[in-house]
Each structure stands twice: as C-alpha cells, then as structure tokens.
Amino acid sequence: MSRVQLHAMTPVDLDAVLALQQRCYGVDFLEHRDAFAAKLAVTDGLACCWMARRDDGKPLAYAVSLPVCEDTLPALDAPRCERPVQPTLLYLHDMAVAPEARSLGLASRLLARLKERALALNLPQMGLVAVQGSVPYWQRQGFAEPAALAPALRAKLASFGADARFLLQSFR
Numbered sequence: 001m002s003r004v005q006l007h008a009m010t011p012v013d014l015d016a017v018l019a020l021q022q023r024c025y026g027v028d029f030l031e032h033r034d035a036f037a038a039k040l041a042v043t044d045g046l047a048c049c050w051m052a053r054r055d056d057g058k059p060l061a062y063a064v065s066l067p068v069c070e071d072t073l074p075a076l077d078a079p080r081c082e083r084p085v086q087p088t089l090l091y092l093h094d095m096a097v098a099p100e101a102r103s104l105g106l107a108s109r110l111l112a113r114l115k116e117r118a119l120a121l122n123l124p125q126m127g128l129v130a131v132q133g134s135v136p137y138w139q140r141q142g143f144a145e146p147a148a149l150a151p152a153l154r155a156k157l158a159s160f161g162a163d164a165r166f167l168l169q170s171f172r
Contacts, residue, residue, distance in 0.1 A: 009049035016059035024096040031077040042081040052106050060101040063110040064094045075159035090118035092128040125170045129160050143167035
C-alpha cells in the first residue's frame, strides 16, 4: 500500500473535499463549494485546512479549521466567514475520513496537525460541533461540553441540527 501524505489544502482540493463529504455525511450536513472556499480564503496563509492523500493522489481525508471567536464561528454551509483580529480558539469545522481509510489513523494525524497549528497561532483551545452521534469519539480525544453557551453560539449550533453539541479542548 502506498503512503499517505498530509498537505495544506488549496482550492484545487475542493472537488476532493466535496466528494469525501458526500461519502461521509448525511444529506443534512453537506455543504456547498462556496462554503468551503470561504473557509479556505479566510485562513489563507495560516495552514488551518489539511488534506490527506495517498502517494498516488487518491484523497482519503481532510480537516477544515479556522481561528474564530464564539461570535464569528460560521454556521453550517455559511457562504462567508470572517477572520477576527483576536481569535480565541481554533474551530475544527469539518473532518472527514473515507470509509476505506478509517483504520489508518488519519483522524488522529489530522487532529494532531490542527493542535500544532492552534499552538503556533497562540490559541489556547480548539472547539468543534459534534454531529451524527460523534460526541463519545470527541470526548475520547479530550473535548468536553462547556458549562454554558453564549446565545449567538447557541443560535449557530442550531444550524447543525438538534443533536449537535459544541465541544472544547483547552491546551493550557
């Protein structure tokens, strides 16, 4: 089997991202190309979005994250994003691993890369929205629900569905 390489995502990867999300998520969680392009644009130069490909070029996984504050966290399928002057966390907006690649440790590799980026950007925590019953997985990775959510964050969380949960992991 060929090796798997991680590389910073570029707009060229968007077709692969769309194809992978189609294979990994239910229809309620699919996002449009412009939503992913907006996240790539707002993180330009920050290396917050990553793609995992086999040496032969086959896409196997991706992770899309962006530095945010609670009030700038994008809703699901948001066509625009903003880059705050002083972000407070690295928000893991989306991570998907192809079914045939789930035994390769790619989610752990991508999460480790994102933690490195959060620390390099001097962000003290990572946050994410857990969907599709993934809360136990993320809890095993060190994420937990905060005691309370700001009203603006609660409203954005609703765009991910009734079972969505906002989780945080602190580094300090």
